[in-house]
Amino acid sequence: MDFRTPLAKALGIGSAKAGTAHWWMQRVTAVALIPLTLPFIILLKLCINAPYRETVAWLAEPLNTVCITAWILAVFYHSALGLQVVIEDYVAKEGAKIIAVWAVNLSFLFLALAALLAVLRIILVG
Amino acid sequence: MGWGFLTYTTGNFMAANSNRPTSPHLQIYQLPLTGMISISHRITGVMLSVGLLFVVYILSAVSGGTSSYGQMQAMLGNWLVTLMYWGFVYALFFHLCHGVRHLFWDAGHSFDKETLDYYAKIELGAALALTFIALIFI
Numbered sequence: 265m266d267f268r269t270p271l272a273k274a275l276g277i278g279s280a281k282a283g284t285a286h287w288w289m290q291r292v293t294a295v296a297l298i299p300l301t302l303p304f305i306i307l308l309k310l311c312i313n314a315p316y317r318e319t320v321a322w323l324a325e326p327l328n329t330v331c332i333t334a335w336i337l338a339v340f341y342h343s344a345l346g347l348q349v350v351i352e353d354y355v356a357k358e359g360a361k362i363i364a365v366w367a368v369n370l371s372f373l374f375l376a377l378a379a380l381l382a383v384l385r386i387i388l389v390g
Numbered sequence: 391m392g393w394g395f396l397t398y399t400t401g402n403f404m405a406a407n408s409n410r411p412t413s414p415h416l417q418i419y420q421l422p423l424t425g426m427i428s429i430s431h432r433i434t435g436v437m438l439s440v441g442l443l444f445v446v447y448i449l450s451a452v453s454g455g456t457s458s459y460g461q462m463q464a465m466l467g468n469w470l471v472t473l474m475y476w477g478f479v480y481a482l483f484f485h486l487c488h489g490v491r492h493l494f495w496d497a498g499h500s501f502d503k504e505t506l507d508y509y510a511k512i513e514l515g516a517a518l519a520l521t522f523i524a525l526i527f528i
């Protein structure tokens with residue numbers, strides 16, 4: 265069934281078609297981040313206070329490696345999605361908006377890769 | 391443009407229709423607690439995103455070995471950085487608590503006006519408690 269009005273069909277424009285997925289993934293990543301905040305805080309506290317060996321040993325535990333990797337994936341996805349909403353709300357100019365969203369997405373992809381590779385290097389080399 | 395702009399400073403420009411209803415303007419309207427919390431969720435979200443830069447720095451420092459690890463710890467020992475770290479943790483737990491509230495709303499619960507302030511206070515308290523637990527016990 266097609267609920268679109270004749271005018272909408274003639275214009276051929278409408279939503280960007282990906283809004284629901286965006287909204288949904290924001291929720292999925294939020295739910296994932298609730299438990300994953302705990303291992304993140306533990307790692308953060310180790311990095312700030314513990315000797316080098318202890319931090320590395322903690323991160324090299326398989327369960328901890330998985331949790332921190334999952335946290336990294338969820339958090340960078342979550343914040344890139346979130347910042348996109350903020351930009352769309354406040355940046356009115358179409359061009360500037362697109363550039364800003366792309367800049368955020370690429371930066372956060374880059375940061376996520378840097379974080380993942382750092383974890384990999386810590387557990388393999390550290 | 392004529393001389394009309396001179397009257398701008400006297401306020402006469404509104405004379406034509408001075409009793410129009412004005413919408414609650416952000417700088418004038420006193421946000422209720424629940425509104426403050428709402429914008430704080432957005433602000434903490436953006437702040438936490440900036441904080442992720444530090445997290446990447448910390449992980450890179452760990453991956454760089456003992457010397458870069460030591461440098462990183464020395465930098466994080468600074469009192470200003472420590473203060474920022476506490477702020478980051480509180481912002482994180484506040485954002486988490488209000489995020490949970492969002493999830494309840496998304497599931498179609500807890501929209502009644504009477505509970506808004508009540509839950510807002512619970513969120514703030516829970517975030518504070520979680521921050522203390524995280525900073526002291528973990």
Ligand code: HEM
Nearest residue numbers: 294297298343346347349432435436438439486489490492
């Ligand atoms: C360091 C971790 C986190 C960062 C950097 C982050 C970042 C963000 C950002 C930038 C937004 C967009 C704000 C807005 O649109 O107003 C957002 C929204 C959201 N966050 Fe987070 N977040 C983090 C952790 C969490 C956690 C642990 C939860 C747990 C429930 C959560 C739940 C949510 C929800 C539900 C939204 C959507 C709010 C809305 O639709 O207005 N976030 N987050």
